[in-house]
Amino acid sequence: MLHSFESVNPQEKQHAWRAQMLRKLPARWSRVIGRRVERMDIKHRDWKTGNTYLRESVAAYADCVFPLDASLSDIREAALRRALDAADLAERLGSMAAILPALAQLCTRWGVALPAAKTPGGIVARCIDPSWWGRRLRATHGRKTEAMAIRLGLVSGKADKYLSEENRRRGSAQQTRNGEAMARTLAINEDGEIFTLAQLIEKSVSNPVLRRGELMLRMRGMEEVGREYGCAVEFAVVTPSSRFHAVRANGSTNDRYDGSTPREAHAYLQKQWEKCRAWLHRRNVAFYGMRTVEAHQDGTPHWNLMVFLRNPEHVGLWREAIETYFLLPDNPLEPGALEHRCRFEEITDAKGGATGYIAKYISKNVDGYGLKEDLAGDPIIESAQRVGLWAKLHGIRQFQPIAGGAPVTVWRELRRIAGDAMADAPEPMRRAWIAAQRVPGADGQEDKRADYAEFMRACGGPWIKRKERALWLHMVEQDGIGRYGEPLGLKAAGVVARGIVRDDQGGIVGVVEREVVRAVLSVRRTWTIVKNQDARFMGLGAGTAPSRTRVNNCTQTQTAHRAPVEPAADFEAARAPHTAERGQTWIQ
Structure with a gap:
């Protein structure tokens, strides 16, 4: 574990004390902090301000747990020691009432959260597992060193773009x-x-090509349904205020920066979106769409919102809501706020439609397909890789459907259901199953593509409430216990449909229609x-x-x-x- 400045004698002469403090930092960070301290001396005409900043910087680096250049072996060794510490605590203390607070203190000391578990025994089982510690310690180390690099201005358009070079290599x-x-x-x-797991992953949405294809398919379906309803299509970009940005566009230090991390900036945007969505709901503004999260070159996230508004007259309310919750609450009069914090654009066919417009945002955040350079002129493949690593490091979900539409989990589960099971299925499920299938065409004929728009219609349309949907996942309890001695819980096993079925009763009764709720199991x-x-x-x-x-x-x-x-x-x-x-x- 890193040590802070306590080992440095405060009675040392000024230059000797600073030199010892700077030696505690990585070489690249030490040079940046040293120059900043010298500028502070000149600006404030004293040493106190610079010394305070240096002491805080060394303390922040000590909070990173491991050195910047820590290897995987170093983290594995520390993880094994922490698991042994936890096992020793559990054996020594005996009762859960004493064990859990002790484990909480151990986790806090090493900068990780106490594991969430169904039972107290599950908490203990995780804390004595080196692999659990290894994952948490590595994530903590990466995020804290990244926060420090951002604070020092090492992540910007003039330095390492999107994330630090150390975390990119890692x-x-x-x-x-x-x-x-x-x-x-x-x-x-x-x-x-028999297959390798790499072969199976290539055939799932973990493959960037398939992931991009599915996102484009979903957007095309949303756009088609939006046309049917005569929706207005709006695109909005919302960016956090300057207090979330460590540097300005030119790479210089931003004095308004409050030390927020990308995760904290994303959490702020999520909180504001919850308020914005509720405000719109109270005014009966119906919409659905897709949200993408992108990184500024300084690592700060911003959101792109593509929405389909059921009533075109509600465009004004939509824009008012965005400004009310993403601009006005947080320093709306700061320089550049009106131009950059909230930007709106009406999407028309002349601009390529919703799918064509958002295609570049999907591509540059997945695999860079169809693009050569990003907006800064850098190779798109390199930028896409850095953005992907940025999202993974900070645990940020890049693509998310918003306020309606049909659940993609049901869409994927339908593709596991055999066609024979559709014989007695309710009509919504039959429609949805056909829509979800991609069927290769015969010789000389085009393939039958999957149809996300028809799937949305089968689910009840884009405006249907969740509890009123015609389709939802069928979940069953799993047998056995998991890795940490807890019940495995629920798993998806098929799709449940609510709809009309027709039964031929024969004789004078004939065909009888009735509403049923029926589960169809998927193939496992x-x-x-x-x-x-x-x-x-x-x-x-x-x-x-x-x-x-x-x-x-x-x-x-x-x-x-x-x-x-x-x-x-x-x-x-x-x-x-x-x-x-x-x-x-x-x-x-």
Whole structure:
């Protein structure tokens, strides 16, 4: 663990004390802070202001837990020690009433939150697991060092764009390790088919190409439904005030910056959106659409809102709501606020329509498809990679449907349902199932594309309330206990539909229509995960995965940890279901 300035003798002479304090910082940070301290001396004509800033900077760096250049091995070693500490506390204290406060103090000391669990035993089981500690410590270290880099102005359009170079390298290396781990791990289903996890991931929405395609498909469906209702289409960009930005556009220090992190800025925007949405609801302004989150080059998030307004006369109310909650509450008269904090644009066919307009925002935040450079002239592939790592580091969801539409979870679950199950299904489910399928065309014919607009109609349309939807997920309790000794909880097992079915009663009664609520089960496969080193002894190899094969969102059947064990070689991979040990079974 890093140490603060207590080890430096405060009685040292001024220059010696500063030199010792600066040596506690990474070289790149030390140079930046040293120059700032010198400017403070000149500006304030004393040493006190600069010394206070230097002392606070060293204390903030000590709060990062590990050095800036800490390796994965360093974090793994610390995680193992923390798990042993937790196990020692649990063994020594004995009762839950004493164990939980002690574990809370241990977590607080190392900058992580006490784990959320269903039972007190689940909390203890997590705290004695090195892999749990490794994931939390690595996330804490990355976010705190990034917050420090932002505070120092090292993340900006004139320096490292979107996120610091240290965290970019660390994130890229983690992605490489994850990819290698997936390529070394095999999945075997009950039919004897064998694939690497990397092959299965390529066929899921974890693949950027498929992710972008699904987002564009959903936007196209939203736009088509919006045309049917004669909706007004509005695009709004909302940006946090200057207090969330560490630097100005030219890279100079922003004196108004209050130390907020990107996560805190995003949380502020979410809170304001909740108020804005409620304000619109009270005035009966009906809308739906898509929200995308992008990063400024200084790492601060901003939102892009593409909405379809049911009543075109409500455009004024929509813009008033955005200004009321995203501009007026937070220093609306600061320079540039009116021009940059809230920007509105009416979307018309001349501008390519809603889908064409938002396509570039989706592309540059996923894989850069169809673009060569970003707005700053940098290669789009590099920018997309940095933005993706920025979102992952701060835990920010980049794309989110807002206020209506149809649930994409149901859309994906429908694609797991076999066609034979549709024979007795209610009409909304049959319509939705057909809409969700992509069918290859015969020779010389075009493929039948999936139709998200028809899926929205089958669910009840874009204005339907959640409790009144015609389709929702069918959830069932899972058997067994999870990794930390807790019940596995609910899992998706199909789709429930509310609708009309027709029964032929025969005779003079004939066909009778009645409303039913019926669940249709999806097709699940049982997967056994085999490590590559075990596969060599079993004589296994990878085949070609069919398009409907997936392992996403599957639930693992494991026994609880009873004592600390060696952490997984890769914490990110250990978090996912793809890295179950040999012989552990997953249900798809």
